[in-house]
Amino acid sequence: MSRQTWKPGNMLYPVPAVMVSCQRPGEKPNILTVAWAGTVCSDPVMVSVSIRPERYSYDIIKETGEFAINLVTKDLTFATDYCGVKSGRDHDKFAEMKLTPVSLEGIAAPGIDESPLILACKVKDVQPLGSHDLFLAEVVSVSVNEAYMDDSGKFRLNDTELMAYSHGEYFRLGEKLGKFGYSVQKRR
Numbered sequence: 001m002s003r004q005t006w007k008p009g010n011m012l013y014p015v016p017a018v019m020v021s022c023q024r025p026g027e028k029p030n031i032l033t034v035a036w037a038g039t040v041c042s043d044p045v046m047v048s049v050s051i052r053p054e055r056y057s058y059d060i061i062k063e064t065g066e067f068a069i070n071l072v073t074k075d076l077t078f079a080t081d082y083c084g085v086k087s088g089r090d091h092d093k094f095a096e097m098k099l100t101p102v103s104l105e106g107i108a109a110p111g112i113d114e115s116p117l118i119l120a121c122k123v124k125d126v127q128p129l130g131s132h133d134l135f136l137a138e139v140v141s142v143s144v145n146e147a148y149m150d151d152s153g154k155f156r157l158n159d160t161e162l163m164a165y166s167h168g169e170y171f172r173l174g175e176k177l178g179k180f181g182y183s184v185q186k187r188r
Contacts, residue, residue, distance in 0.1 A: 010036075014166035017080055019070040020049055021101075022060045023109045029101050031093045031112065032057035033084030035165045036132065037069060045139040047121060050132040056088040061135060065123040066107040070115035074161040074172045081170070106140035116160040118143040 015035050023029040036050035047069060051058045061067045072080045079097040086093065094101055094112075101110035104120040111118035121137035148156045162173045 011167070014164040014171065017072060017084075017163060017165035017170065018049075019072055019076070019080055019083055019112055019115070020051075020057065020061075020067050021070060021110055021112055022057050022064065022067045024060050024064060025108065028088075028092055029094055029110050030057050030060060030088035031070075031079075031083040031097075031099070032088070033080050034069075040136065046124070047119060047137055047139060049135050049137070050129070051135060052132050058133070061123065062126060064109065066109050067121050067123070067135075067137070068104055068107065068109050068111040069119040069121060070112040071117045071157075071160075072163050073116060074163055076112075076114060077163050077170050080163065102143070104141060104143055111143055113145075116145045116148050116162075117155075117157060 016037060017033060017035050018037050020032045020034050020037075021029055022032070032051065032055060034049045034051065038048055040046045040048050049067070049069070051061065057067075079093075079099060082097055083093050086096075093099070100113035102113040102118075104111045104118060107120045107122065109120075111120070119139045120141040120143065122140050123135050123137045125136040127134040127136065144155050148160055150156055158173075158176070164171050164173055
């Protein structure tokens, strides 16, 4: 087997592509697509998103101190891409993509009703890193689409056809390979 060494690059794939929604009071809501998002802490529940300072949503999030992370599905892939290449300075992305703003508990920014799961977030810190600033935020509420609840009350997130981003392309998550802890689970 032979290997090559390349210059440093962000090649940690796949990553979740998410739509981040935000809004200034009295203005139209906006959506920003982010592929650099992740969990950072479980107690308190915290997440991060990295955003370039020149992006339209950057100032909105910095001023309001809040945003929503909307998970995306196969059916939202086109809108996710569109919201990542068009600027909210010039476009009403909710209207153009026929997405529905929905109120969330704990923040004034709307979520996207078509998303199966929405994290309402309050910014706790902003860390300038270079090309992007890292927004560390506490999750203040979670909103789930009841269409994905089964008869026993379990939320079936893995049945939503979640989408991931890898090296410039979008993919639907697919085959289950195992579950947490299966490698050490007692065999019957």
